[in-house]
Amino acid sequence: MVEFGYEQLVKATQSFCPSRLIGKGSHGAVYQGVLQDNRVVAVKRSSINGVEAQRDNLKKLENEISILSSLRQSCNVISFLGASHDSVQNDKLLVMELMPNGSLHDLLHVAATPPSWPQRVEIALQIARAVQFLHESKPSVIHRDIKSANILFDSNWTAKLCDFGLAISPADSLSQATQPAGTIGYLDPSYTAPNKLSTKNDVFSFGVVLLEIISCRKVIDVTKAPASIVEWAIPLVKKQRVVEICDSRIPFPMYMESRIRRILSVASRCLSDKEERRPSIGEIIVAMETCSIEPVRSITTWNSVIQYLVQLKRRRKLSGEYCIRSAVYSTRQGEDVNSHVSTGKVVLLKEMLADVRLK
Numbered sequence: 001m002v003e004f005g006y007e008q009l010v011k012a013t014q015s016f017c018p019s020r021l022i023g024k025g026s027h028g029a030v031y032q033g034v035l036q037d038n039r040v041v042a043v044k045r046s047s048i049n050g051v052e053a054q055r056d057n058l059k060k061l062e063n064e065i066s067i068l069s070s071l072r073q074s075c076n077v078i079s080f081l082g083a084s085h086d087s088v089q090n091d092k093l094l095v096m097e098l099m100p101n102g103s104l105h106d107l108l109h110v111a112a113t114p115p116s117w118p119q120r121v122e123i124a125l126q127i128a129r130a131v132q133f134l135h136e137s138k139p140s141v142i143h144r145d146i147k148s149a150n151i152l153f154d155s156n157w158t159a160k161l162c163d164f165g166l167a168i169s170p171a172d173s174l175s176q177a178t179q180p181a182g183t184i185g186y187l188d189p190s191y192t193a194p195n196k197l198s199t200k201n202d203v204f205s206f207g208v209v210l211l212e213i214i215s216c217r218k219v220i221d222v223t224k225a226p227a228s229i230v231e232w233a234i235p236l237v238k239k240q241r242v243v244e245i246c247d248s249r250i251p252f253p254m255y256m257e258s259r260i261r262r263i264l265s266v267a268s269r270c271l272s273d274k275e276e277r278r279p280s281i282g283e284i285i286v287a288m289e290t291c292s293i294e295p296v297r298s299i300t301t302w303n304s305v306i307q308y309l310v311q312l313k314r315r316r317k318l319s320g321e322y323c324i325r326s327a328v329y330s331t332r333q334g335e336d337v338n339s340h341v342s343t344g345k346v347v348l349l350k351e352m353l354a355d356v357r358l359k
């Protein structure tokens, strides 16, 4: 693990200047810093506004550093760059890549322009890959706080999972004594005691994020009944009323209907009351990879429309060929050609059939 000098990071953040503050979380504040080699990074600090870090905050940041430093690099998990410790102020610092494009939460609930449907599908897949990376790491890691606010976008608009303050490895002996934790609205209701810790807790939270991506509804919205996104959406998925779940700010895309249905069906399985019925993240990836199209960056709605039209044209060509073949067969049997094709095509078809008969 790279150990940064505390003074070096104080300088990089201009002494944790308020103008460098990106945001505050429950266990620290994140600042933008510029290192000596001009790399622009994000620095998470356990103390807020210089007030000595609460023991709990410090423990969470230490845990985050320990988990991130144990992981290999992954495309969809925040890149850990190093850490620093100041024994005088009892302060810890975590250095990570800067994510300049905000969170999925802001993209869904704050941004003026809602993300396109292909973008949503790709983001969902990128998050699934991040969870797969954690669950299939050796030893495996359970994030315990998967939510849209913890999914940030890098400069290429690649989604990455962040905030490992609550992450835990079931292989760690301490995990058996760790109390359940997470964020209301995303927290698995069956995670009620330390011994209920399982990768399926993350699968549940991932299912909630899928519903949020498709509907753009807040996970808990007290102005609506039912307030919980899960209680609202799952009965609609079961009744196949998919259009009612989809974000109505952008038109429902007929060309993506099957992909959206598939994602909602995955979400519904992730949110099953019975943990054993929830799919593993490996199964989720298999189901979802058929939904993906292209990287978010290069996707435009037009690309997808063009893809759809090409597919449609191919399908029509195939069904046209089928029509002609079936008409040839029926004509040989003495049936009427018109029963197989639209009138527009009959003239051409009759000429072709004449040709077939001549042969």
Ligand SMILES: Nc1ncnc2c1ncn2[C@@H]1O[C@H](COP(=O)(O)OP(=O)(O)OP(=O)(O)O)[C@@H](O)[C@H]1O
Pocket: 022, 023, 024, 025, 026, 027, 028, 029, 030, 042, 044, 078, 096, 097, 098, 099, 100, 102, 103, 145, 149, 150, 152, 162, 163, 165
């Ligand atoms: N690497 C990063 N690059 C850019 N912004 C970041 C980065 N990491 C965190 N942030 C932002 O900094 C703020 C604080 O993040 P932090 O992870 O400490 O807490 P949080 O996720 O907001 O809250 P909580 O810890 O309560 O779940 C958030 O607005 C988050 O989006």
